[in-house]
Amino acid sequence: MAGLPLTLLRFFRCWVEFPSAFATALRAINLAPHDVINNGSIVEDVETANSLKANNLPALATRDIDEILSTCVLCLGNVVSCNLLAVGSSGADEEKSNVNDLFWQNLVSMLNADDHNHHRHVTSLILSLLLHNQPRSQITLVDMTTLDRLISLLLTHRIATADTTAVESDDGEIDDDEVILQMQRNIILILGKMCTSTHSETMDTKVCRALLSQLTLAVSNGDDTSIVVGNARKQDREWQHQEQRKLVIITHEILNVLMDMYGNDDCHEQVFVKECVLDHFRRCIPWFKRTIKRLAANSSSRIKKDHMVEEGFVWNETALNATRFIKYKQNH
8 A cells, every 4th residue: 555656646647658659659650661650560540640640649549548538647646635645654754754755856857758647737736735834834845937937828828819719619528618618727826826925035036026017918818709709600609609608717726825825924025026916807807797697697508507697706706805805005
C-alpha cells in the first residue's frame, strides 16, 4: 500500500507522455521505406492510415487514453484528499513533505507536454495537491518557473469565439473547447490558491496581470458574440450560447479569485492599485450581469433551463459579491 500512490503516478505519467512518444515513433516510421515498415501483414484502415500520415493518434485511441487519464486522476485525487501520500512514511513531517515534493515535481514536469487535453488532468491533480497542503508547505512547492508555465498555459489557449472555429464533438470526439475551459478553470484556481497564502509581491503582480488579461479578453469576446446572436441561425445561436456560458464561467472564477486576493487587509494593496483592479471590476460587472440574464432567457430546453437556474444562482451571487467588493475597496 505504501508504494501505491507513486505506482499510480508513474502509470499516469506514462499515458500523459504516450502521445508525444507515439508522434516521435511515427516520424521515424514515416521516414523509413514502406516495405520495411509494412510487409503486407499489417492491414490499415483509412482513419489509422490518415492519422499515421499526420503523426496523430487515431480518435479512438485518444478517447481511450483520455478515459485512462480520467480514472488515474480520480484515484490520485482520492489519494491526495485522503492524505494517503503519508501512508508508509515514518510519520515525520519532513518525510511527508518529501513525498509531497516528489509528487509535485512529477506533476509540474508533465506541464511541459504540448497536449492541453492532458494539461487539464495534470492541473486538476496539482490543484488537489495545493488544496490539501498547509500554507507553509504550499510556499515551498511553488517556484517562479512553475508559475510562469501555468500563466503561459492560461493565456496561450483560447476558447473559440465568434471569430474562430471550435472543434466539433461529434462521434464521441473530445470537445477541444471544453478541455480548454476545464484546464483554464484549474489554473485560475491554482493561481488563486497560491496567492491566498503568504507570497511575494512579484508573484502577486504576475498573477494579477494574467487574471486581468484573461478577464478583459472574456468581456471583449462576450460583447463580440452577443452582437451576432440575434441574426444567427438556431444552430449558430446554440453554439454562441455555449460560448458565452464558457466566458461567464471563466469570468466568475477570476472575479472570485481576485476578491480573495485583495479582500483582506494584509493583501498586496500596492499591486491592486497599480494594476487598476477596481477599474476592471467596474467595466466587467455590467457585462457579467447582462450576460447572465441573457443566458437564462435563451435556454432552449427544460433541462438546460433547470441547469441554468442553478448556475445562474451561483453567478448572480458572484456578481453581488463583486458589487459589494467595489464599494468596500472604494471606502478604503
